[in-house]
Each structure stands twice: as C-alpha cells, then as structure tokens.
Amino acid sequence: MTATDKQVKKPLTIITSHINADFDAVASMLAAQKLYPEALAVFPGSQEKNLRNFFIQSMVYLFNIIELNRIDFSAVTRLVLVDTRRRSRIGELSRVLDNPGLEIHIYDHHPKKQDDIPADREYHMLTGATVTILSGILHKKKIPISPEEATIMCLGIYEDTGSFTFPSTTEHDFKAAAFLLSKGANLNAISGMITREFNPEQIGLLNDMIQAAKRCTINGVDIVLTSIATDNYFPDFSFLVQKMAKMENIDAIFALGLMENKVYIVARSRTEEIDVGDILSRIGGGGHPSAASATVKGKTVAQTEQLLFEILYDKINPRHLARHLMSSPAIMADEQTTCSAAKALLTRYNINALLVVKIDNGDECITGCITRQVIEKALFHDLGDIEIREYMNTEISQVGPDADLLEIQEKIIGNKLRILPVVEGTKVHGVITRTDLLNTLVQRNRTAKYEFPNPSSETSNKRSRVVHNFMRERLSRNILKMLAQLGETAAELDCRAYVVGGFVRDLFLFRKNEDIDVVIEGDGIAFAKTFANAHGARTHTHEKFGTAVITFPDDFKIDVASARMEYYQFPASLPVVEMSSIKMDMFRRDFTINTLAIELNPDKFGRLLDFFSAQKDIKDKVLRVLHNLSFVEDPTRVFRALRFEQRFGFTIGKLTSSLIDNAVKMDFFKRVAGKRIYTELKLILKEEHPAPILLRLLDYDLLRIIHPLIKIENDLQRLLETAQKVTDWHDLLFIDESYERWAVYFMTLLCHCDLDATLEICNHLTIAPRYRKMFGETRIMMAEHLTRLERRKRMDNAQVYNLLKGLRTELILYMMICTTSDTAIKRISKYHTQLRHAAITLSGKDLLDMGLPPGPLFSRTLQAVLEAKLNGRVRNREEEIAFARQTIKKQGKKSR
Structure with missing residues (x-):
C-alpha cells in the first residue's frame, strides 16, 4: 500500500532526489528507504518516460510513496536527499529546507560545491552512481535485500556508469554491482531497460540534433553544440544526447532543447579539459565532470547559447595565442574625432582605451591610441572640441594573430602599453588590453563584456551548407544571374555580399519572393554605386543608415545595406545604427526565421549561413524572437509576429508569446510614434x-493601442469576415482593376467610430489628408446613402447610379460590407458590375446640330438620355437622338 491510500501522520521523514529523476535516483531512494523504513518517498517532479512506465508497472509496491501535493511541508522534521545536494534541483521541496530544526541527511556522489545544502549527516564518495554508496551501507549493516530490490539498485549503477564504460566509473561501482548480483539482481531485466530501441519520434529528433550540430574550438578545445525545439516536454532527451555522442564520436557535447517555455541543457564529456558538471552548475544545473544537465527559464535558445559560450570561455583554459586573447571587434576612432566624441565611445562600449586610426583612401592605418584618463583630463580643461590626434600616444606596437604569450607580455609590459592591436596585413582583427594579459597571467575570470563570443563576432556558432543547387531549382535564371553579379562586384571591392531576410526565408518556404535584400560586410553605399554604374542602374542612398536602393531601367529594385548593429537608447526608440558583421546584422533582426543569409561572393557562392537555428524553426513552423528584450526595444515587432504567424501558418513560441504579453502589460507601445503603428497596421491590412x-x-489586447473604441465584438468580427468575402468577390471579377484593399479593412475597423473618434485616430496615426477625408466625412456620409438603398422599396437603375456615381471602389465595397440587406447588396453590386461604366454616344455637338443652344438645358438633356439608357428605355444611337429631341421639345414647352 502506498502513502496515497492512508492518512499522513506527523512528524514526517521524507526521502527525495532531483527533478527529472533517473534510474540512479530512484534506485537510491529505494535503498534509502531500507535505511529509513518509516520514511515516505517523494518525487519532486516528472521522471523520464521509460523510468515512469517501469516504475508504474514494476516498482510501485516496493515504495512507501506520497504525492507531492499531499505533504504538509511544515510537518517535515527530517529530509533525506539522494543523488543531489542542490536546493535548485529539488523543486518545491526546497521550501522544507527552511523548517526550523530540520535534520538533513545526504547521500551523493557528485563533486562538492560551495553552495551545497549543509547536512547534519553526509555520505559522500566520488563513485559512478549514488546507489553504489547506499548499497555499500546496506551490505555493511547486513540489511536484507530482495532480488527485485537488488535488480532496481543494480539498474541504477548500470545506467549511471554507462554499463561501466563512463570515465566516472570506479572500483566501488563494480564491487557494488557484484554484491547486488549475489542478492539476485536480474541481468536480463537490466539489459532490457538499459538497451532501448528507437521509435520514429526519437529517430526524427536525433536526426535534427545531428543536422543542427555546430563544431567549434574554444581556447583550443573542440566541442559540439546542438539544439532542438519541441512544443511539449520530451523525456528521452538525455538518452538521445548520449546516443549522438557515441555515434558521432564526440568528446564534449552540449545539447539545448527548447521544450514548452524552458531550455533544457544536457552535456556529456570524455575529456579532462571540460568538466560539464562544473560548467552547468554556473547556470543552476549540476552533475558529474562527464555528465550533467540544467534547466534555463526565461531565455531563448540563442541567449542560452550565448550564456553557455561565456561560461565555456571562462572555464576552459585557453591556448595563449593573440587570436585567443584578443577582444574583437576592435573599437577604433578616426584621429579627427573630438575628445567629447571619444569619451562617448568609451562610455558606450565600457572600455578604457581606443585605437586611433587614419583613413587613407578607404584604408585604416593605426596611428596611435588614447586612454580614458587622457580624454577625461582634456575634458576637464574644456578641450572637448579638440581632435584626439593632438593628445594620443603615437608609440604603439602591434602583434600578429599567432603571437604567443611571451611576445604579448614583452610588448605590453616592456612598452607600458594599455592596448595592443592584433593586426594581419592591413586588417585589425582585435585588441589585447593590459587587463586581458593580467587576467591570463593570473588565470582570473575575465570580465570584459566583449571577451566572450558575442553576436558581433563570426568566429563560431554558425551552421552552414551549400544550397546552390536548391537555388537553381527555385529561382529564375535572371535572379540567379543577378545574385552572381552582386557577388562578383563584392569580390572586386574586397568585401563580402549576402542575400538575406525574407528572400531567403521564402526560398525555404517555397514562396515566391523577388524582393532582394543584400547585406555587405563593408561599405554598402559604395558597393551599390559601383554595381549600379556597371549595370546601367541608378541608386538612392541613405547615408545615416548606410543603405541604398538600386533601381534598374525596368524598375526592378534591390535594397543594399551595410552589415550593421543597432542599439536602442531607451525602450521603443528608433535604433542607432553602426557598422558591424553579418552575424551582428542577423542578431539585430526580429525573428529567427529572418536570420538566414546566403553568401554571394564567387568563392563561396550559395553557402547558407544559419546562426540562430532558423532552418529548424522554419521546419517546425515556429516563430521565435532572438532575445528577451526584443519587444521592449521595438514593440512594433509584435504586429509583425502576428502577421507572419498567420501568413505562414506558423505558431508563436510559448516564450515569445509571454514576451508579447509582457510588452502589452508594460505598455511600451505608448512611446511608439503613431506613424510607426500605422505602418505596421497597414502592412497587416x-x-x-x-x-x-x-x-x-x-x-493580446492590441487593438486598444490604435483606439479604445476599436473592439472586435461579435458584430465587428462578422464584418471582418464579410470584408474578406466582398474583397475576394471583387478581386475575382476585376482582376486588372487596382484599388487600395487595405483601406477597405481599415474603414471596417472604424465602422463603430463617429466622426470625432475617426479624426482622433487619424491624427494619432498621422494618416495622410487624402485618406483622412475618405475615412471620416465621406465614410460617415455613406451611412445615409446606405439607408436609402436599404429602405426604398423601388429604385430604378438611374436612381442607384446617381446615388453612387463617382464613389471610390473602396467606399462601394465598404457599403457592401456594412449592410445586411439583400436588396441593398444587389443594388450596389449591380452598380459596380454594370451601371458605373454606362455611357451614351450622344454628344454636345449632336445637340448643337439639333439647334439647342449651350446652357443648362444642355446638361439636363444629356443626363436625361443617360438615365433613359440606364433604365433600358433607349438602346442605340438612333433611340438616343430621338429621346433627346423629345426631351428638348418637352423642356421647350415648360419654358414657355
């Protein structure tokens, strides 16, 4: 009988282990229960699928189990922890740790950490499995063990030692297994549980992990990083990581799994240089040097990767070469920069020294360096407008990327340098500061923010493959040729060209898109001008943003931008733009699916770069942001997210959805200019x-941002659905007739707004005057027209024509949307399809020939003939002339 079937008594002794308990944890809990027969066993969280099924079917009778929600936490007087000693790994049971007078017993085989839970009684040994320690105690105390119990305990040893193949295996594990075997442990049962067969889901995810694998070298040590994303928790993740490490012969692997709204990390290592338990303990996880795991909340996969790389660079001892010690990219300033501007650069990047360069025919030549102390002293003396070349230190050395620590030390210390540039040829790869050198020499943690891999550095983290053949299948010959020409121009200018963004995204979504966006690692404007001159095109440039538009004689356009990074001075502000690398340019974008880039230079034409798992998200049809402050920096991305979600049939990821909720709750939109809201709304429409x-x-309660009166109530929802039908009807009948479809939907949103509210909305969104009148006065007037069309029982064609003539197509369709009267719909439809283009052949010359002098009678006669034709009373020119003579005659009699 389990504890769930009886009343829980006080006081309580609780036995528990870590969340996501494995076989070693369960086996250790069973062994601990032999030592504490009065105790209740509690699982703090979910277990692996195989473990849970095995437990339900085979082990439930061996445990005195209680469900977590049945525990009176205040009644717990003794806590027995097995296979863990970390507060963060026991879930809700961590609350028990604050109980006054609580007695804590710990049985664990993990390396000790400073923040471990302090214990009253502790049994610790560096063995392959925790159950090894407990089975040794049971053996020593001669406590009886049944064959079933021995099988479960032995299973824990086999799993945690990889069947005695993991480096963490010790002689104690072999001895414990031999002891349990002597107690009747069933090796056939153990083999059946340890040896798992792949199911189709596991095979698919394992393939995704292999395809997503990135191999990189950190401080001279090779590691593999991979990631997957699933909507639901996948319990066999660690099993797949173990299999992948074995199949691919990987020495160190870190696998990230985005499941629901958490990122799970599983790590395995077969090399002494990488202690994965120590590494993951830095982010709340733990384990052994060879196997560990962690759970990260509130971060995207890209952010978790970045955090992980920072820890790896900190924990892995580097090779002491300049390329490994330098900070990149180097922050430089032109020698004509003022002292005030230089101070702003130092503050922005949180550095203490700047390289000073001279620009000569586009080349950067290092002429010196200047420190924060010198600049601050210059500012103290009111010299902020003076150029930094006046006070820079011109005695500066430099090293190559392969310079060793001794050479670096001699130049920095010997010459008393604050900053040492790393240069190859004429290219500055980075800088080594005195702090960098000092930290290396004393092996301290490096603290400079740009020392760790970051999005502005393209040294690692990218997945690439050649997609040239795929491009030939999907793109027209002209587009493919143009892309090749763009790459050739880039090569001539010694820069790198990439086609990026929606063009590449839609290529993999099999959607036609010939809006080409090109990013240049270099001067995008110079590139655009060179390409345009060579191909008979013209350019329009935006110097502030480093962008240009190339327009060909047939009006085909290509957007060109310099690879850039953006930073926001405050939430919802427009970004400040600076030159950067292709990776940083991708990192500044809105969603992972828009971060694909294809190289165009001839030497690597067709190479696809995927820094942020965009291909995986496209395959899974998931929309994710790149970082958690994405909607804080630019709230309008929320509108884009919903637009892309519906256009592509994607799902917004759970974390991204919660970030949208947060942006709405914090009301960051109030700082966004109405014009930007209008732009995004117009794109949606x-x-x-x-x-x-x-x-x-x-x-997401976003319509109130436009105006509180705009609400999707039942009536408005019906009108929007009708708008879809009406516009589809029009587009099918009048394929070649253009109109502003978005305006029809906008007026539908305004259907419950009076003139004052409409004008307020137009002012807030800074809508152009030509639309303001249509959305306001004219739209309100349409309600009167619609009332006549609905209520008049008899209206001939001429009356309908005179009521609706001259109205824009948008207003005609809006009236069809707003009415529920079949009569009105038929009248409007007939006008739009038949009557609006009605015309007569009779002209003013014909009336002059009849002897009618010019005057008011002229226009009345022509109008009468037109109305007669609309109503079917005249059908040809002869009848028009006859009707006109008759009308003139009647008018003549009236005038007497």
Missing part, C-alpha cells in the same frame, strides 16, 4: 487574409 490577424490582435 495588406495581407491576403488580414481578418485572422486582426482577431489575433484582440487575443
């Missing part, structure tokens, strides 16, 4: 099916 996107805006 221009989508092929905008109605579902507008309904999704309601889910």
Whole structure:
C-alpha cells in the first residue's frame, strides 16, 4: 500500500532526489528507504518516460510513496536527499529546507560545491552512481535485500556508469554491482531497460540534433553544440544526447532543447579539459565532470547559447595565442574625432582605451591610441572640441594573430602599453588590453563584456551548407544571374555580399519572393554605386543608415545595406545604427526565421549561413524572437509576429508569446510614434487574409493601442469576415482593376467610430489628408446613402447610379460590407458590375446640330438620355437622338 491510500501522520521523514529523476535516483531512494523504513518517498517532479512506465508497472509496491501535493511541508522534521545536494534541483521541496530544526541527511556522489545544502549527516564518495554508496551501507549493516530490490539498485549503477564504460566509473561501482548480483539482481531485466530501441519520434529528433550540430574550438578545445525545439516536454532527451555522442564520436557535447517555455541543457564529456558538471552548475544545473544537465527559464535558445559560450570561455583554459586573447571587434576612432566624441565611445562600449586610426583612401592605418584618463583630463580643461590626434600616444606596437604569450607580455609590459592591436596585413582583427594579459597571467575570470563570443563576432556558432543547387531549382535564371553579379562586384571591392531576410526565408518556404535584400560586410553605399554604374542602374542612398536602393531601367529594385548593429537608447526608440558583421546584422533582426543569409561572393557562392537555428524553426513552423528584450526595444515587432504567424501558418513560441504579453502589460507601445503603428497596421491590412490577424490582435489586447473604441465584438468580427468575402468577390471579377484593399479593412475597423473618434485616430496615426477625408466625412456620409438603398422599396437603375456615381471602389465595397440587406447588396453590386461604366454616344455637338443652344438645358438633356439608357428605355444611337429631341421639345414647352 502506498502513502496515497492512508492518512499522513506527523512528524514526517521524507526521502527525495532531483527533478527529472533517473534510474540512479530512484534506485537510491529505494535503498534509502531500507535505511529509513518509516520514511515516505517523494518525487519532486516528472521522471523520464521509460523510468515512469517501469516504475508504474514494476516498482510501485516496493515504495512507501506520497504525492507531492499531499505533504504538509511544515510537518517535515527530517529530509533525506539522494543523488543531489542542490536546493535548485529539488523543486518545491526546497521550501522544507527552511523548517526550523530540520535534520538533513545526504547521500551523493557528485563533486562538492560551495553552495551545497549543509547536512547534519553526509555520505559522500566520488563513485559512478549514488546507489553504489547506499548499497555499500546496506551490505555493511547486513540489511536484507530482495532480488527485485537488488535488480532496481543494480539498474541504477548500470545506467549511471554507462554499463561501466563512463570515465566516472570506479572500483566501488563494480564491487557494488557484484554484491547486488549475489542478492539476485536480474541481468536480463537490466539489459532490457538499459538497451532501448528507437521509435520514429526519437529517430526524427536525433536526426535534427545531428543536422543542427555546430563544431567549434574554444581556447583550443573542440566541442559540439546542438539544439532542438519541441512544443511539449520530451523525456528521452538525455538518452538521445548520449546516443549522438557515441555515434558521432564526440568528446564534449552540449545539447539545448527548447521544450514548452524552458531550455533544457544536457552535456556529456570524455575529456579532462571540460568538466560539464562544473560548467552547468554556473547556470543552476549540476552533475558529474562527464555528465550533467540544467534547466534555463526565461531565455531563448540563442541567449542560452550565448550564456553557455561565456561560461565555456571562462572555464576552459585557453591556448595563449593573440587570436585567443584578443577582444574583437576592435573599437577604433578616426584621429579627427573630438575628445567629447571619444569619451562617448568609451562610455558606450565600457572600455578604457581606443585605437586611433587614419583613413587613407578607404584604408585604416593605426596611428596611435588614447586612454580614458587622457580624454577625461582634456575634458576637464574644456578641450572637448579638440581632435584626439593632438593628445594620443603615437608609440604603439602591434602583434600578429599567432603571437604567443611571451611576445604579448614583452610588448605590453616592456612598452607600458594599455592596448595592443592584433593586426594581419592591413586588417585589425582585435585588441589585447593590459587587463586581458593580467587576467591570463593570473588565470582570473575575465570580465570584459566583449571577451566572450558575442553576436558581433563570426568566429563560431554558425551552421552552414551549400544550397546552390536548391537555388537553381527555385529561382529564375535572371535572379540567379543577378545574385552572381552582386557577388562578383563584392569580390572586386574586397568585401563580402549576402542575400538575406525574407528572400531567403521564402526560398525555404517555397514562396515566391523577388524582393532582394543584400547585406555587405563593408561599405554598402559604395558597393551599390559601383554595381549600379556597371549595370546601367541608378541608386538612392541613405547615408545615416548606410543603405541604398538600386533601381534598374525596368524598375526592378534591390535594397543594399551595410552589415550593421543597432542599439536602442531607451525602450521603443528608433535604433542607432553602426557598422558591424553579418552575424551582428542577423542578431539585430526580429525573428529567427529572418536570420538566414546566403553568401554571394564567387568563392563561396550559395553557402547558407544559419546562426540562430532558423532552418529548424522554419521546419517546425515556429516563430521565435532572438532575445528577451526584443519587444521592449521595438514593440512594433509584435504586429509583425502576428502577421507572419498567420501568413505562414506558423505558431508563436510559448516564450515569445509571454514576451508579447509582457510588452502589452508594460505598455511600451505608448512611446511608439503613431506613424510607426500605422505602418505596421497597414502592412497587416495588406495581407491576403488580414481578418485572422486582426482577431489575433484582440487575443493580446492590441487593438486598444490604435483606439479604445476599436473592439472586435461579435458584430465587428462578422464584418471582418464579410470584408474578406466582398474583397475576394471583387478581386475575382476585376482582376486588372487596382484599388487600395487595405483601406477597405481599415474603414471596417472604424465602422463603430463617429466622426470625432475617426479624426482622433487619424491624427494619432498621422494618416495622410487624402485618406483622412475618405475615412471620416465621406465614410460617415455613406451611412445615409446606405439607408436609402436599404429602405426604398423601388429604385430604378438611374436612381442607384446617381446615388453612387463617382464613389471610390473602396467606399462601394465598404457599403457592401456594412449592410445586411439583400436588396441593398444587389443594388450596389449591380452598380459596380454594370451601371458605373454606362455611357451614351450622344454628344454636345449632336445637340448643337439639333439647334439647342449651350446652357443648362444642355446638361439636363444629356443626363436625361443617360438615365433613359440606364433604365433600358433607349438602346442605340438612333433611340438616343430621338429621346433627346423629345426631351428638348418637352423642356421647350415648360419654358414657355
């Protein structure tokens, strides 16, 4: 009988282990229960699928188990921890640790850490499995063990030692297994549990992990990093990581799994240089030097990767070469920069020295360096407008990327340098500061923020493959030729060219998109001008943002930008733009699916770069942001997220969805200019099916940002659905007739707004005057027209024509959307399809020939003939002339 079937008594002794308990944890809990027969066993969280099934089927009768929600936490007087000693790994049971007078017993084989839970009684040994320690105690105390219990305990040893193949295996594990075998442990049962067969889901995820693998060298040590994403928790993740490490012969692997809204990390190591237990303990995880795991909340995969790389660079002893010690990219300033501007650079990048360069025909020549102390002293003396070349130190040395520690030390210390540039040819790869050298010499933790891999450095973290053949299958010959020409121009200018963004995304979504965006690692404007001159095109440049548009004689356009990074001075502000690398350019973008880039230079034409697992998210149809402050920096990305979600049939990731909720709750949109909101709303309304996107805006309470009166109530929801039908009807009948479809949907959103509210909305969104009148006065007037069309029982064609003539197509369609009257719909439809283009052949010359002098009667006669034709009373020119003569005659009689 389990404890769930009876009343729990006080006081309580609780036996527990870590969250996501493995076989060693369960076996240790069983062994501990032999030592504490009065205790209750509690699982702090979920277990692996195989473990859970095995437990339910085979072990439940061996345990005195209680469910977590049945525990009176205040009644716990003794806590027995097995296979862990970390507060963060026992879930809700960590609350028990604060109980006054609590007695804690710990049985664990993990290396000790400073923040371990202090114990009243501790049994610790560096063995392959915790159950090894406990079975030794049971053996010593001669406590009886049944064959079933021996099998479970032996299973824990086999799993945690990899069947005695892991480096962490000790002689004690062999002796414990031999003891348990003597007690009747069933090796056939153990083999059946340890040896698992792959199911289709596991095979698919393992393939994804292998495809996503990135091999990189950190401080001279090779590691593999891979990642997967699943909507639900996948219990066999660690099993797949172990299999991948074995199949691919990997010495050190870190696997990241985004499951629901958490990132799970599983790590394995077969090399002494990498202690994965120590590494993952830095982010709340733990384990052995050879096997460890961690769970990260509130971060994206890209952010977790970055955090992990920072820890790896800190924990792995580096090779002492300049390329490994330097900080990159180097922060430099032109020698004509003022002292005030230089101070701003130092503050922005949190550094203490700047390289000073002279620009000569586009080349950067190092002329010196200047320190924060010198600049601050210059500012103290009111010399902020003086150029830094006046006070820079011109006695500066430099080293190559392969310079060793001795050479670096001699130049920095011997010459009393604050900063040492790392140069190869004329290219500055980075800088080594005096702090960098000092930290290396004393093996301290490096603290400079740019020392760790970051998005501005392209040294690692990218997945690449050649997609040239795929491009030939999907792209037209002209587009492919143009991309090749772009790459050739880049090579001539000694820069790198990439086609990026939506063009590449849609290539892999099998959607046609010929909006080409090119990013240049170098001067994008100079590139655009050179390419345009060579191909008979013209350019329009934006110097502030380093962008240009190339326009060909047939009006085909290519957008060109310099690879850049952006930073935001405050939430919802427009970004400040600076030159950077292709990776940083991708990192500044909104969603992972928009971060793909294809190289265009001839030497690597068609090489796809995927820094942030965009291919995986495209395959899984998931929309994710790159970092947690994405919607804080630019709240308008929320509108783009919902637009992409509906356009591509994607799902917004759980973490991204919660970040949208946060942006709405914090009301970052109030700082966004109305014009930017209008731009994003207009893009939504221009989508092929905008109605579902507008309904999704309601889910996140975003329509109130436009105006509180705009609400998706039942009536408005029906109108939006009708708008879809009406616009589709029009587009099918009038394929070649253009109109502003988005305006029809915008007026539909305004259907419950009066003129004052409409003008307030137009002012807030800074809508152009030509639309303001249509959305306001004219739209309100349409309600009167619609009332006549709905209520008048009899209206001939001429009356309908005179009521609707001259109205824009947008207003005609808006009226069809707003009415529920079949009569009105038929009248409007007939006008739009038949009557609006009605015309007569009779002209003013014909009336002059009839002897009618110019005057008011002229226009009345022509109008009468047109109305007669609309109503079917005249059908040809002869009848028009006859009707005109008759009309003139009647008018003549009236005038007498």
